[in-house]
Amino acid sequence: xxxxxxxxxxxxxxxxxxxxxxxxxxxxxxxxxxxxxxxxxxxxxxxxxxxxxxxxxxxxxxxxxxxxxxxxxxxxxxxxxxxxxxxxxxxxxxxxxxxxxxxxxxxxxxxxxxxxxxxxxxxxxxxxxxxxxxxxxxxxxxxxxxxxxxxxxxxxxxxxxxxxxxxxxxxxxx
Numbered sequence: 001x002x003x004x005x006x007x008x009x010x011x012x013x014x015x016x017x018x019x020x021x022x023x024x025x026x027x028x029x030x031x032x033x034x035x036x037x038x039x040x041x042x043x044x045x046x047x048x049x050x051x052x053x054x055x056x057x058x059x060x061x062x063x064x065x066x067x068x069x070x071x072x073x074x075x076x077x078x079x080x081x082x083x084x085x086x087x088x089x090x091x092x093x094x095x096x097x098x099x100x101x102x103x104x105x106x107x108x109x110x111x112x113x114x115x116x117x118x119x120x121x122x123x124x125x126x127x128x129x130x131x132x133x134x135x136x137x138x139x140x141x142x143x144x145x146x147x148x149x150x151x152x153x154x155x156x157x158x159x160x161x162x163x164x165x166x167x168x169x170x171x172x173x174x
Contacts, residue, residue, distance in 0.1 A: 002102040004066040006036075007057040009097040016092035023086060023093075024056065030079050031058050034072040035065070053096065066100070 012020045024041045031039040036058040044053045060066040073079045085091060 004060040019092035
């Protein structure tokens, strides 16, 4: 089953970082109480267009768990009060985007997660969906060829490595 990743991207208002961090600590506790995994805040360090932004994310083992937490949020008075405050004009930050995604399992062995995450959000181009799936697979294949083997695996064997992609040259890659 594919993991579900939920993210909120926003921008902290000038002079309101301390207030923003206080609300982030509060929402982490709310999400943990309701069953979300790994709630965390990441501040943009080196970015392009969305400079000065943050990403708050949570994870779920599958869509069912994501839905259960969503139902709990909708029925939790404390969480609803938080949503009202964070959505008000006086909130310390501005919400720019919500994203819910399923993880693409590029390899069977997922190493332990560290403290640094990087998220890239792109806009699909009409007619280029298939090619968009090729990029992560090409990276996975490149990393499998160039990275040292992971102990206990056959160097990051991918459950999706057999998927063929039509690349710009018209050839198929796996």
